[in-house]
Amino acid sequence: EKELKASEEKYKVLFESNYDGISIFYGNPDGTVSNFIEVNEAAAKMIGYTKEELLQLSIIDIGEGITDEMLKKQQTLLMKNNFINTELRIRHKSGKWIDVEITITTIIYNNRIAVVNIVHDITERKRAMELLKDKEEKLRLAMEVTNQGWFELNIKTGSVLVSDEYLKIIGFEHGDYEPTLE
DSSP: OHHHHHHHHHHHHHHHHOSSEEEEEEEOTTSOEEEEEEEOHHHHHHTTOOHHHHTTOOHHHHBTTOOHHHHHHHHHHHHHHSEEEEEEEEEOTTSOEEEEEEEEEEEEETTEEEEEEEEEEOHHHHHHHHHHHHHHHHHHHHHHHTTOOOEEEOTTTOOEEEOHHHHHHTTOOTTSOOOOOO
16 A cells, blocks of 8 residues: 555656646547546646646647547557657647647556556747758758859768758759769
8 A cells, every 4th residue: 555655646647747838538449538537747738728728628729720530540550659749739729829749659547448648748849940951941042043153062971951042053953963072
């Protein structure tokens, strides 16, 4: 009894002290899912609910585009591979969307197979990537309009990268010229 209590305390500490959101729910044989049966404080905080409110919802209620059919396919994949890593958008209580990376696996919980989601907010990373893509596109367009090219030399490997505009300037088409140091 003492060991069981110690084990439960370790579980609770690990579950609640995690910075990522963790949720547990049951996958039903027909491919549907239960409401969340366990969530940590980080999961609730991430999407603006209390733990009690979140336990009244399911992944279908908060995930963008999640359908029973999609869940059936994921359950099949999960049984085959034992875990899935994926990206998804979930709806915050305020209505805004949050980009998340989810690791999904199964455990035995209360003598049933249950699904565990470990959810990491990647909203800022996605914004930064979009901003970088936008800036790269603007730079590419500016260089194209001003008829400027670029090249990059890796001294260690000897590899050379060149822009399409650079190739045009030196009289080649993309694919007709393989730059080397020789």
